[in-house]
Amino acid sequence: MTAGIIRRTFLAATLALPFLGLVAPAHAAGERFVFVSHAPDSDSWWNTIKNALKNAEHDLSVKVEYRNPSTGDIADMARIIEQAAASNPTGIITTIADYNVLESAIKGAIAKGIPVVTVNSGTGEQSKKLGALLHIGQPEYDAGKGAGERAKAAGVTKFLCVNHFITNTVSVERCQGYADGLGVKLGDQMLDSGIDPTEVYNKVKAFLTAHPDTNGILTLGPNSADPTIKLLRDMGSAGKFKSFISFDLDSDISKAIKDGIMEAAIDQQPYLQGYLPVVFLTEYARYGVIPANNINTGPGFVTKKNIGLVEKLAGEYR
């Protein structure tokens, strides 16, 4: 509260400075950033990031515009990045959903002299190759592998990977990591479930009926996890699976963890992927300072032990 007052006073003073005829302040409030994600409109997971952006906007007195391609078409995303660059923002924050498609758009923005921070999808290496300042995200393959190793320890031999965004290369890396962690070759265990809940439900049901010896499940996010949880509840067959792990969190997943249906959720702490890049780019614009290394916001495993706080904030800030 006090901090808020001080900040507001400071801001008022800053705004008043030019009128007093004093030297212009070191920075002008009102930096504008554009955050470009690859998620289609239907993907609710990004709500946490949108909330983080709103908080950052408020805390730093900057403006952040969130943009996404409505159908999740990465070619459309490239156009949005080009558009963002043409609008001369203070900085651009983008995911690297597909390196090849986004390469020229992101490089174009950087060539124009706009600082870029990459978040979420993509690797630190790709980020560096593009010329971005840094990457903030979760190494997906490693996160998948960590889940696979957990599953192996639980005794999983045959698994199902429910993939609701198969067209994104990152999704395949998660399944591949899991398979490698388990020491199994990835083949038809990766199910292209689509994003529609009814469709996911029925496809998973069909797969489990066709492969009754499956004893481990990996879902790649709430879009694939929620219908799968419902299915296991409906069939009462949760006990059959030695390990059920999901990427990311929402209220259904945290409830499933509490009920013991799900073993763990891989939390990449998306809030940080929304909040931190805005902080870094703002400080970079104002004082020219920025961390030198990439930042891993995950993987953190949420289990029955630490679910308490997480559950309260799931879907909003976690």
Place this chain on the structure above:
Amino acid sequence: MTETSRIESTAAIGAARDERLRQQSGLRRLLSRPELGAFAGAVLVFIFFGITAHGTGMFAADGVLNWTTVSAYLMVIAVGAALLMIAGEFDLSVGSMIGFAGMMIALPTIVFHWPVTLSVIFAFAGALAIGFINGLIVIRTGLPSFIVTLASLYILRGLTLALSILFTNRTIVVGMKEAAEGTFVGFLFSGTIGDPLFTWLADNDIIGRLPNGDPSVRGIPMVVVWALFIALVGHIVLARTKVGNWIFASGGDANAARNVGVPVGAVKISLFMLTAFCATVFAACQVFEFGSAASDRGLLKEFEAIIAAVIGGCLLTGGYGSVIGACLGALIFGVVQMGILFTGVPNDWFRVFLGGMLLIAVLFNNLIRRRVVGGR
């Protein structure tokens, strides 16, 4: 259009006035063209963004390039959709065809190491064959094209995913940029023209420069050239040739057209092939620009194409419309879509504004047309 030309020819032959024909002034004839409403809509849209997006970079060189490119991509498929719609049919498989054609270019090149030129020819041949089958089924069975092409929508989208998984075990096939490096087809679909002009513009400070000294726009992307080329050919065929009259007749009343000897079946089948061709041009430009084909490319583009045609004054029932109108429709859609982003509207409200702007453009278009044509 047909009536107009008939009036002109009658007037030219006999100086005597035919009391059965209503005399129209040249201005009125100009105003009753189907694209007039779309033209007015486009002017309205530019005025709107000229005010709301002033100083945001929307009308700087790279901003213009951005919405021009988006509009050009849409224009490529909108021309095909408009001509087919005038002939009284729909093609809902355009979006899926874009994804599938992209795979038909990328898979042979990357998996079987064909030369890109051969892959591109293969993709065009394949697309035309699929268009032919779509048309043939519609004509032979008499089923609504809406249903037949809806089936193709699913089949092609499914095949795109299944084949890419089957051959590469991934959903994105990369490496096309390298494969097309230095080839003529690479230039034909993703090159730029007029580069010296833009360098000159930058030298004379008419357009901006990047910090490294390059002009902020390198050249005009080939997709713009393709869009203008397809639009020009489409316009000439529709407005100036016998085939154009056949297209109007097939969409106006197919039976009546058949009775006066119009080859309705052939006309419609070739137009289905045209929409597939346009989708393949779209796909080729995209594949070579981004260097990859992906199984989700072109999602919902069929609706954008139909929307552009309708904004441009085509009737959903067929028999009325114009190519220039469809092009203006594509321009309106592209400018509104990207322009709203420049105005900084919050993302949650973005689609609301997009829909609202399009509705206003169409209502305005409709109002102007009614005013001018008068009770038609």
